[in-house]
Amino acid sequence: MKKILVNRIKIKCSKGRIEKGETVVLPDAEVQDIINYRADSITVLEDVAEPAKPEKTRKVKNAKASA
Numbered sequence: 001m002k003k004i005l006v007n008r009i010k011i012k013c014s015k016g017r018i019e020k021g022e023t024v025v026l027p028d029a030e031v032q033d034i035i036n037y038r039a040d041s042i043t044v045l046e047d048v049a050e051p052a053k054p055e056k057t058r059k060v061k062n063a064k065a066s067a
Contacts, residue, residue, distance in 0.1 A: 001048045002031045008041040 003025050010019050011034065018024050025048050026034075034042055 001025050001027060001050050003045045003048050004031060004034075005043045005045055006041070007043060008038070011041060 003023060006018050006020050006022050006024070008020060010017055013024070013026060013034070014030060015024050015026065023045065031042070031044065
């Protein structure tokens with residue numbers, strides 16, 4: 001994962017439409033695709049560790065649905 005700064009007016013990516021001056025965290029593969037397509041459109045700021053996934057809690061089998 002890399003934190004990037006957008007240099008172009010807008011870029012469409014997995015996070016949606018991001019505009020000039022915004023910073024976004026994107027996967028390495030997607031950053032590489034953007035650099036291959038148009039190298040001057042982004043600036044890579046730093047590497048970011050992937051966030052840990054929270055543990056899922058299970059519902060009780062006989063739980064009633066609450067409104």
